[in-house]
Amino acid sequence: MKNRKLVLLFALLLSLGMLLAACGGGADDEDTNDEGSTGNDATNEEEAEDFSAAMVTDVGGVDDKSFNQSAWEGLNAWGEEHGLSQGNGFDYAQSDDVSDYIPNLNRLIRDDYNLIFGIGFELQESIEEVAKQNSDKHFALVDDVVEVPNAVSILFKEHQGSFLAGVAAAQKTTTNKLGFVGGVDSPLINKFEVGFIAGAKSVNPDIEVDVQYAESFADSSKGKMIASDMYNDGVDIIYHASGATGNGVFNEARDLKNSDPDRDIWVIGVDRDQYEEGEIGDHNVTLTSMVKRVDVAVQDVTNLAMNGDFPGGETLEFGLEDNAIDIATTNEDAMNQEIIDSVNEWEEKILNGDVDIPKTHDELDTFLESL
Amino acid sequence: MTSNNKFLSLLIPVISVILGLIAGAIIMLFSGYNPIDGYLALWRGAFGDAFTIGETIRRITPLILTGLAVAFAFRTGLFNIGAEGQVIVGWLAAVWVGLAVDAPMIIHLPLAVLAGGIAGGIWGFVPGLLKAKIGVHEVIVTIMMNYIALFITNEIIRSVLTDHATKTDRIPETASLSSEWLQTLTFYSRLHYGILIALFAAAVMWFLIQRTTIGYELKAVGFNQHASKYAGMNVSKNIILSMVIAGGFAGLAGAMEGLGTYGNISVMSGFTNLGFDGIAVALLGANNAFGVVLAAILFGVLKEGAGEMPTGAGVPTELVDIIIALIIFFVASSYIIRWVILRFKKEGK
Numbered sequence: 001m002k003n004r005k006l007v008l009l010f011a012l013l014l015s016l017g018m019l020l021a022a023c024g025g026g027a028d029d030e031d032t033n034d035e036g037s038t039g040n041d042a043t044n045e046e047e048a049e050d051f052s053a054a055m056v057t058d059v060g061g062v063d064d065k066s067f068n069q070s071a072w073e074g075l076n077a078w079g080e081e082h083g084l085s086q087g088n089g090f091d092y093a094q095s096d097d098v099s100d101y102i103p104n105l106n107r108l109i110r111d112d113y114n115l116i117f118g119i120g121f122e123l124q125e126s127i128e129e130v131a132k133q134n135s136d137k138h139f140a141l142v143d144d145v146v147e148v149p150n151a152v153s154i155l156f157k158e159h160q161g162s163f164l165a166g167v168a169a170a171q172k173t174t175t176n177k178l179g180f181v182g183g184v185d186s187p188l189i190n191k192f193e194v195g196f197i198a199g200a201k202s203v204n205p206d207i208e209v210d211v212q213y214a215e216s217f218a219d220s221s222k223g224k225m226i227a228s229d230m231y232n233d234g235v236d237i238i239y240h241a242s243g244a245t246g247n248g249v250f251n252e253a254r255d256l257k258n259s260d261p262d263r264d265i266w267v268i269g270v271d272r273d274q275y276e277e278g279e280i281g282d283h284n285v286t287l288t289s290m291v292k293r294v295d296v297a298v299q300d301v302t303n304l305a306m307n308g309d310f311p312g313g314e315t316l317e318f319g320l321e322d323n324a325i326d327i328a329t330t331n332e333d334a335m336n337q338e339i340i341d342s343v344n345e346w347e348e349k350i351l352n353g354d355v356d357i358p359k360t361h362d363e364l365d366t367f368l369e370s371l
Numbered sequence: 372m373t374s375n376n377k378f379l380s381l382l383i384p385v386i387s388v389i390l391g392l393i394a395g396a397i398i399m400l401f402s403g404y405n406p407i408d409g410y411l412a413l414w415r416g417a418f419g420d421a422f423t424i425g426e427t428i429r430r431i432t433p434l435i436l437t438g439l440a441v442a443f444a445f446r447t448g449l450f451n452i453g454a455e456g457q458v459i460v461g462w463l464a465a466v467w468v469g470l471a472v473d474a475p476m477i478i479h480l481p482l483a484v485l486a487g488g489i490a491g492g493i494w495g496f497v498p499g500l501l502k503a504k505i506g507v508h509e510v511i512v513t514i515m516m517n518y519i520a521l522f523i524t525n526e527i528i529r530s531v532l533t534d535h536a537t538k539t540d541r542i543p544e545t546a547s548l549s550s551e552w553l554q555t556l557t558f559y560s561r562l563h564y565g566i567l568i569a570l571f572a573a574a575v576m577w578f579l580i581q582r583t584t585i586g587y588e589l590k591a592v593g594f595n596q597h598a599s600k601y602a603g604m605n606v607s608k609n610i611i612l613s614m615v616i617a618g619g620f621a622g623l624a625g626a627m628e629g630l631g632t633y634g635n636i637s638v639m640s641g642f643t644n645l646g647f648d649g650i651a652v653a654l655l656g657a658n659n660a661f662g663v664v665l666a667a668i669l670f671g672v673l674k675e676g677a678g679e680m681p682t683g684a685g686v687p688t689e690l691v692d693i694i695i696a697l698i699i700f701f702v703a704s705s706y707i708i709r710w711v712i713l714r715f716k717k718e719g720k
Contacts, residue, residue: 059640061688087685094681094688097644099632102561103426103678107416111682121537122640133559184640185529186537215525216640 051306053078054091054113055298056104058120060217061094064244066271067294071119071142074295078302101126109134115305117142117298121188127151138310140301142294143188149313154297157319158188159195159357160350161290162239164327165268166199167346168288169237170207171339174264179210179230181249183217183242187360192241192270192290194364195357199346202355205371210235214245223248231256231265237287239268246270247277254280266334275330288335289328296324320351379712380657383705387655388669390708391698398693399686408684416679417672423679425553425560429632431671433458435569436624437649438656438663439576440491440617444509445658446580447613448593453498453513454621455646456520457491459639461625463524464490466636467532469542469629479545484568484626491622492615494520499614503607509614517642525638538637548631563631570664572620577660579616589613621646648674655702673698 055075057068072092079090091113093104101123108116109130116137118127121144131139131148139151146153169178180196182189193211200207210230214222223245230238231252238253240246246269253267257280267278269289278286297318304310318324327343329335349355358364396406417427437454444451465487472479498512532539549563556562580586591599592609600606624645629636652670656662677691701708 087682091682093678096688096692097641098637098639099430099643100678103423103675106422106426106559107678107682110420110422122637125538125635125637184537184638185525186638187535215522218641 050089051115052084052089052113053115053117053302053305054093054108054111055117055119056093056101056108056123057095058101058122058217059095059097060120060243062092064218065247065274065277066243067292068119068243070272070292070294071117071298074293074298075117075302077295078299081299081303082306098122102130105130109137114138115140115302115310117301119143119294121186138305138312140298140305142297145315147313151313152301152311153315154301155315155317156292156294156297157317157325158241158290158292159191159198159359160320161292161325161327162192162195162241163199163202163350163355163357164343164346165239165288165290166196166201167203168327168335168339168343169196169239169266169268170200170203171342172266172287172334173207173237175234175236176204176207177210177233177235178207179227179235179238180212181223181226181230181238181240181242181246182211182213183245184215185213189213189241190361191359192239194359194361196239198358198364198367201368201371202346203342205368214242216245217243219245220248220251224252227252227267236264237266237268239270239290241270241290243271246274250274250277250285253285254278257283257285269328273328273330275328278331284331284334286328286331286334288331291326291328293318293324293326296322320347379709382712383708384655384657384662384666384702386708386712387701387705388698390701391694394697394701395694398690398697402690404684404686404690409680409686412679412683412686413673413676415676415683417676419679420558421556422558422560423675425557425562427671427675428566429561429563430675431667432563432565432569432631433624433627433645434648434652434667434670435664436572436620436627437645438652438667439572439649439660440495440619440621440624440646441649441653442656442658442660442663443576443580443620444495444613444617445653446593447589447609448596449499449502449509449610449613449617451495451513451614451617451621452510452650453494453516453618453646454624454649455642455644456513456517457494457618457621458625458628458643458645459517459520459524460494461487461491461622462629462636463527463625464622465546465626466539466542466629469546470532470539472546473543474545476545479543480548480630483542483546483630484548484623487626487629488619488622491625492619494622495614495616495618496611499611499618502614503610517646521639521642524636528636528638532636539635541634542630546630547634548627549634561632563627565627565631568623568627569667572623573660573664576620576663580660585612621649624649651699651702655699 060068062068062072075090095101095104116139118141124144127139127141128146131151135150142154178200180193197209212226227249238249240249250267253265266287267285268287271292273289273291275286278284358367399406399409418424440454441451465483468483468486498509501507501512502509529535548565553562588604588609592606596606652666656666673695680686680691681688
């Protein structure tokens with residue numbers, strides 16, 4: 001008997017510990033999720049005629065403080081606009097690894113969502129396959145092109161925003177050495193890299209840019225390591241386009257700033273305004289962020305689909321002219337008027353078509369030769 | 372005594388799983404979710420309809436093979452953490468052969484599957500050789516080999532197989548394990564014939580370990596290297612052989628993914644986790660071929676079903692991960708369970 005009690009006690013203690021750990025992670029779901037299970041099935045039948053939308057994250061997860069989170073915020077904003085709540089009109093399915101994409105998409109199809117977003121180019125094949133099999137449903141893919149009549153491709157002109165980030169960094173740097181941390185070496189992230197280099201070198205051709213790829217969008221320890229190397233090498237501004245890996249870059253910058261508040265080091269955030277990520281005491285290491293309004297695009301496309309104007313088979317490209325690409329100016333101490341003016345000046349030039357921003361390494365080479 | 376032992380080794384994993392599920396239920400209860408709804412969603416997610424059953428089997432396939440890879444090496448006293456890397460190179464090699472070779476199916480498919488196995492075997496050979504000849508611990512080498520596999524594979528995809536794209540073309544039908552018949556049967560799941568290969572591999576492992584002299588020697592080395600050496604066995608040869616065969620199993624798992632599930636290989640932004648899950652599968656399956664199959668089924672069901680819990684019952688993904696981790700925890704602490712059972716028996720007498 002004694003033993004049984006001991007085991008029970010042990011199990012209870014263990015579960016309690018785990019519970020405490022769980023609370024931290026699940027906190028943001030609590031308010032919306034209360035009676036998710038009972039609510040879900042019932043409402044699906046009720047709202048059969050109504051419109052519902054859902055998204056599948058890539059491996060970064062919905063709280064990556066970056067890309068997926070931005071998309072989820074867009075879906076939330078859409079839900080709020082129409083008085084819906086999570087699990088009741090809109091929802092998300094999180095992918096822990098690549099093999100989850102197809103099951104997650106099919107799960108949402110079975111739950112009868114009208115429009116399903118795939119967030120990130122990693123879902124390209126999965127969306128294409130699933131869209132072909134379910135021609136009665138609408139799909140949208142962010143960041144890559146699918147050529148299926150019932151799916152829309154949402155692209156962003158990241159090279160424009162990255163160019164402006166490069167301009168801002170070139171004005172701010174004192175060492176003339178900049179860093180770029182990419183997620184996975186791929187045509188998409190190359191667009192960020194190339195735009196950034198082009199922007200920086202347009203201002204000052206002598207600037208060096210150290211480019212590193214972490215080969216992951218979810219490995220923040222790798223991001224921290226790369227950032228540490230770069231800052232050691234005299235880089236003073238790092239632009240990251242690496243999803244949750246970038247959290248490590250911020251972490252390293254904050255650590256350095258914390259131990260030596262006089263040191264001028266900066267991080268340029270990506271996708272969302274990452275001002276909060278840079279806060280350390282009275283300082284903030286976030287110089288600016290290349291804001292990619294995935295939320296705006298998600299909200300727009302969802303509304304289009306709801307009103308029956310779904311742009312199936314088309315490729316929508318969002319850029320500066322749609323206010324879907326932006327440079328954050330939240331950190332007023334760091335982004336002084338001089339930098340903002342310069343950024344605005346280049347923005348004018350881009351909008352007028354005076355600069356042709358490169359998107360690939362080859363285009364970058366010709367661009368740099370023409371400087 | 373032996374029958375008693377067998378019964379115990381069967382009972383302990385079962386109790387571990389039940390304890391894990393109970394602990395998971397308690398956590399769900401405390402966090403304000405209904406555990407019955409949660410587990411029902413888990414069940415639906417794994418067996419709800421033909422599609423999910425197909426996907427569950429698909430997920431089980433590579434887990435059987437990586438489980439075997441870890442279990443086989445463990446029988447020789449080696450801890451193969453490198454199944455992950457072996458999976459990746461197996462995947463790459465299988466797809467590479469699938470793309471590069473042009474042959475009728477009867478040659479092409481076995482060739483591609485074999486290529487995966489051989490690549491995995493080579494990846495197991497290196498740590499085996501280092502362990503046998505200069506005594507470098509296989510855990511360290513295999514971990515390093517995982518990273519080497521991941522980054523080399525990504526580079527080969529970018530620079531050799533494609534022109535700086537993130538994924539290769541699809542392999543031709545002649546090298547594909549997927550079958551339209553199985554797919555329509557299961558409502559377009561990605562179920563493929565690989566499951567037969569996986570089950571066959573499990574039978575091969577059982578036969579090798581239990582019925583051949585090679586297996587006897589491998590086991591003997593696992594029990595006591597010095598005694599085996601004294602008995603005239605070639606310890607280094609057996610260590611290398613064990614790692615090569617183990618790597619071959621994991622390489623086949625990669626081939627299943629490349630030829631069956633995905634039909635191509637893409638630049639990986641991280642490990643597949645198939646190899647790491649294989650460690651847990653082997654542990655739960657008591658390093659025994661039959662046990663590994665059962666454990667892989669359990670893992671596949673849990674992993675596939677878990678996806679339904681957030682959307683079906685509102686249980687957050689993090690909680691699902693914790694529940695799965697708890698089950699592994701209880702399996703790993705099987706010693707405690709064994710101790711408790713034995714104590715009860717003594718008291719009963």
